[in-house]
Amino acid sequence: xxxxxxxxERLIVRQLDGEITxxxxxxxSRELLRNPDAHRLWEAYRELDAVAGEVLGAALKGxxxxxPVALPVQATPRRFYLFRRHWLMAAGAVAAAILxxxxxxxxxxxxxxxxxxxxxVVQDHPAAVQEIPVVGQAGEGLMRNAGMPQIQRNxxxxxxxxxxxxxxxYWIEVDRTRTLRRPAVQDLPRDLRETL
Amino acid sequence: xxxxxxxxxxEEPVVEAIRQGDRYAxxxxxxxxxxxxxxxxxxxxxxxxRVDDVTQQVWFQxxxxxxxxxxxxxxxxxxxxxxxxxxxxxGRGTTRRKKHAQGLQAQEPRTAAPDSTDxxxxxxxxxxxxxxxxxxxxxxxxxxxxxxxxxxxxxxxIADVMDMxxxxxxxxxxRARRLLxxxxxxxxx
Numbered sequence: 001x002x003x004x005x006x007x008x009e010r011l012i013v014r015q016l017d018g019e020i021t022x023x024x025x026x027x028x029s030r031e032l033l034r035n036p037d038a039h040r041l042w043e044a045y046r047e048l049d050a051v052a053g054e055v056l057g058a059a060l061k062g063x064x065x066x067x068p069v070a071l072p073v074q075a076t077p078r079r080f081y082l083f084r085r086h087w088l089m090a091a092g093a094v095a096a097a098i099l100x101x102x103x104x105x106x107x108x109x110x111x112x113x114x115x116x117x118x119x120x121v122v123q124d125h126p127a128a129v130q131e132i133p134v135v136g137q138a139g140e141g142l143m144r145n146a147g148m149p150q151i152q153r154n155x156x157x158x159x160x161x162x163x164x165x166x167x168x169x170y171w172i173e174v175d176r177t178r179t180l181r182r183p184a185v186q187d188l189p190r191d192l193r194e195t196l
Numbered sequence: 197x198x199x200x201x202x203x204x205x206x207e208e209p210v211v212e213a214i215r216q217g218d219r220y221a222x223x224x225x226x227x228x229x230x231x232x233x234x235x236x237x238x239x240x241x242x243x244x245x246r247v248d249d250v251t252q253q254v255w256f257q258x259x260x261x262x263x264x265x266x267x268x269x270x271x272x273x274x275x276x277x278x279x280x281x282x283x284x285x286x287g288r289g290t291t292r293r294k295k296h297a298q299g300l301q302a303q304e305p306r307t308a309a310p311d312s313t314d315x316x317x318x319x320x321x322x323x324x325x326x327x328x329x330x331x332x333x334x335x336x337x338x339x340x341x342x343x344x345x346x347x348x349x350x351x352x353x354i355a356d357v358m359d360m361x362x363x364x365x366x367x368x369x370x371r372a373r374r375l376l377x378x379x380x381x382x383x384x385x
Contacts, residue, residue, distance in 0.1 A: 056346040059244040
């Protein structure tokens with residue numbers, strides 16, 4: 001297609017494929033009348049299309065046939081829902097249980113009694129410990145860098161964290177910092193209220 | 197043949213029946229759309245000798261995997277992808293030049309048997325040349341060309357099944373013809 005206007009070639013192809021608009025057809029018709037090269041190209045493509053259709057039809061003639069009775073059962077659609085894999089969840093639960101048994105418990109009891117708490121005071125930096133103004137009453141526990149101890153709810157105890165200039169954190173557990181709400185009379189069962 | 201989802205597609209009830217496990221509906225669809233699938237496979241492979249085997253696989257997959265088709269209106273692009281992927285799998289590992297040579301050798305008996313007249317001989321020769329030229333096209337251009345000429349699909353329909361813009365289809369069809377003409381002219385010279 002030497003020297004042929006690409007737009008004319010495009011119009012020729014569109015015309016052969018049945019995609020050309022009326023306006024485009026007018027343009028193409030004028031060009032085919034006055035331009036012998038365009039006309040030769042149109043003839044060449046027209047012949048090529050005719051032969052191509054015939055050749056492809058002959059080459060791909062034939063059909064694939066299936067015996068309906070012999071067809072296998074259709075596969076069920078595959079769906080990838082992670083949490084519908086019950087076996088995976090069960091395996092995860094077993095693994096978690098094993099880990100819980102295998103992993104050693106922390107050296108510091110999360111809720112030590114009074115005597116144990118006293119021994120939990122770490123003395124790596126006794127000077128630092130001494131510098132911290134410990135405010136409270138007897139029975140306080142002092143722990144450094146052991147992580148905040150867990151406290152039970154409604155026991156009247158609180159834990160305070162104090163950090164020194166070296167970044168050490170001291171956890172101080174203090175008894176009776178909260179006042180538990182005394183049960184009101186109206187909270188009691190009716191028969192008990194009547195006896196009071 | 198309606199392809200756009202917005203238009204009515206007479207094959208949709210058939211496909212739905214297949215999805216429900218209707219074996220006879222499947223046979224009917226194979227009969228009606230067999231040529232189209234063969235065209236897709238040939239468009240990718242460029243080798244008519246291997247079209248039968250691959251087409252068989254495609255339909256088998258269609259039957260087996262119809263449950264994965266979520267939007268029934270998109271059954272045709274889905275089938276197109278099945279056919280295209282099967283043809284690509286088949287063609288993998290073999291050079292196109294080798295396939296081309298095999299296809300040419302195998303193609304000869306498929307064309308019209310030459311009779312004693314010169315005209316028929318010339319016509320048969322011309323058919324072989326055109327088929328060889330189509331086979332030697334890059335798949336990029338051969339696929340839309342075959343869909344257009346074998347299945348008579350419009351640009352919009354080709355664009356829909358191939359999932360590409362209509363303009364790209366047109367460009368590829370123009371280039372396909374240009375390449376074919378150049379290839380055939382070289383042979384004549």
